[in-house]
Amino acid sequence: MILRSLSCRFLTIALCDAAEPWQLGSQDAATPMMQGIIDLHHDIFFFLILILVFVSRMLVRALWHFNEQTNPIPQRIVHGTTIEIIRTIFPSVILLFIAIPSFALLYSMDGVLVDPAITIKAIGHQWYRTYEYSDYNSSDEQSLTFDSYTIPEDDPELGQSRLLEVDNRVVVPAKTHLRMIVTPADVPHSWAVPSSGVKCDAVPGRSNLTSISVQREGVYYGQCSEIRGTNHAFTPIVVEAVTLKDYADWVSNQLILQTN
Amino acid sequence: MAEIEIKTAPADFRFPTTNQTRHCFTRYVEFHRCVSAKGDEAAECEKFAKYYRSLCPAEWVDRWNEQRENGTFAGPL
Structure with a gap:
């Protein structure tokens, strides 16, 4: 069953136009709209993995270095201007990069552009x-x-x-x-x-x-x-x-x- | 076998949104205003009829026809 689903994903013998058992991804696109949705999903996944790796690294590092044994007296940093600016601006830029293709796709979907047949x-x-x-x-x-x-x-x-x-x-x-x-x-x-x-x-x-x-x-x-x-x-x-x-x-x- | 003409109501820039309820209603009203202005047999009204038939669910058209007969139709005819 899983094999069939995988072969459906990777060996494009026939395109997936119906739900498959154990299916993880989207069905294959039949319209430009669906192609756009799949592409947007992949675009956003790039940022998602970037954030996942970055946050996991910070989390693991913090747990590794700042525990009771290695660091009994905690540092008492109240604020740091530079890091605060960076951690505000950087996520906004990421959101911007997600928002632009997302809105482009959204508006291309409901636009009255051509006369239907x-x-x-x-x-x-x-x-x-x-x-x-x-x-x-x-x-x-x-x-x-x-x-x-x-x-x-x-x-x-x-x-x-x-x-x-x-x-x-x-x-x-x-x-x-x-x-x-x-x-x-x-x-x-x-x-x-x-x-x-x-x-x-x-x-x-x-x-x-x-x-x-x-x-x-x-x-x-x-x-x-x-x-x-x-x-x-x-x-x-x-x-x-x-x-x-x-x-x-x-x-x-x-x-x-x-x-x- | 008669050749099928592939043609439907054009995109209307008064109704660019997903909600097409008004589009259908407006075309229905336009047809009946056209008929009352130009008479039953006017050829130029026929396109409005084609448009509203394409856009309106049959159930709505039936209900509106009934309302027009009873004089209770809400639109500006």
Whole structure:
């Protein structure tokens, strides 16, 4: 199990788009946003290790040199201007170095920069999700909408992940700007897909936007991230990214199926 | 098989934030104001209809349609 997880990490045979047993790191990035998140994590980890080493050294040194046996009479230093200036300025500089990429990433996520090509509405219910593709409607009647239920625990087929697979996946085109509108119909929900770097809360009476652009075709798994009652664990999210042409075919097939 | 047009409501700089509730509502109101100003068949209103259908959950649209019929819709029509 651990081996499988490690091979998933280091030998990129297949990219990790679903949670693995014993997984320690992030799932592989499918969007520039997730790549940004992973990079920021690594950037901050550099400072984290720097601070860890420095503080551990001070702590061990203090314990080593200033104990009762080696140093019975403690020094009574009340203040030292130089050290106080250094220990104030230096952490601020570190925080600055963390803050700059962090804010850059944060604002790049919610910026309205490009016109999206497709709007998909993810509507949370107790306990399933409804997806509405309303760009192809010609009236207020929904032409393309479906419910996405989890495959029950005793029912998965060979190769399906337990409690991660759904009956109807969200089909999206790859390399296309998507607008996800996330809203629930009853209690607060959440729409989260780790590979896409998306976690968007769904608040009743409010519609939240999150934009994604999936860079490669694949199947991405996510789970609800808002604790909201008994079947919280049983509403996974499965995004299937296909080519734009396959997406158009899928849409027209669905339209024919649903209108007849 | 009819060719699918990949097109949706454009990004609107009045609503740059995550909260898109107003975006949907405004587009819905814009459509109905357009219709009441230019008549039911006006072609230029159709784009607003496309926008609000893309942005609004179907449940909200149904509720608002009902409210408009009953004369209890809260928006400036």
